[in-house]
Amino acid sequence: MPLVDIPLFPLSAVLFPGGPLNLRIFERRYLDLVRDCARDGSGFGVCLILAGREAGDPAVPAAIGTLARITDFCTLPDGLLGISAEGGERFQVATTRVRDNGLVHGEVRFWPDEPGVEVPPEHGLLATILERLLDQVGGAAAKVDRARYDDASWVGFRLAEMLPLAQPEKQLLLQMTDPVQRLEQLQHYMPRFQRG
Template sequence: MAASTPAHDLPLFPLSNVLFPDGHLQLRIFEPRYLDLVRECTRTGRPFGVCMILDGREAGQPAIPAAVGTLATITDFHTRDDGLLGIVAKGEERFRVLRTRVRSDGQVRGDIQRWAPEDTLPVPPEFGLLATILERLAEQMMPSWRHDVAARADDASWVGFRLCELLPLDANECQHMLELDDPLQRLAELRDILPRFQRG
């Protein structure tokens, strides 16, 4: 996987789930450290990093983040009915965490190495069923990107990441899929685990 220039002192948001490139994330923000994160990112236009939690919880003591995560750019924010801040963010490039530190307020900061985006490869015929399954799931589950399926159904990377979002994978499986650097290998592994989800 090709890497680009390191970024220093990026705010990290450890979560119990995984954000994939081009994915959408909705968050409810209430802790001061994350309100500061949102203020910083909206002021500077910089992304923040989303990493799956390896140890700990989303709230309270600082959690230990996975070494590979996804950059997230805030696209919208609003005040929710409960009075808390809600944000919407879009997944961008993946990255590897080089080192982390924890600020006095508990916010995790990291130096990261961005990963170059995956090559755009067509979906091989042997994985055509996966694109069909993605279309059906998008019709049923109505994700925000459902109208993009027809245009991007022959992009192996995009199809794989969207299936990872919609199939009932556990968090560790999602993290494994995020860390794969071959979109065709990701499709092969998704095909191999599909029987788990078929109704008996």
């Protein structure tokens, strides 16, 4: 896979493939990023911050991230730009550099999509839990085709973004390349959410 240069947006959160992302844009470097992405239809990379903060000096991003594609714009009540985006392909960052405006760019290698794997019977409860969570929350994900609940990758990614896990745990789940292994890890986390 060849290296591709993309702008990076380090965040204090993990974006999963197919997942929603809403951002409030106010720094000049990110306004530039949004303008460029809107102009040429490109995406930007979202990586969990390992050191630093979202605003101010450039933060140190995790080596594995997710491409985000902007799906909508709005003006927020405070007058700032709001964007909605959706997670796409995952990638690994080979090198980074900081441009004059403080925007971090990465030379990244995109990962192939995971193979389609059915949710194994021993993890069927995870699909049921996800369906109940989505019924409560509503939104676009709650209206998906019932067949999605048989897709191990989709179930794993949706549960990983919905459960109140620590960001390093979410990053671990993002970095896994085996959808069944991700479900096993989620199964390992589940006891902490059971009511005593």
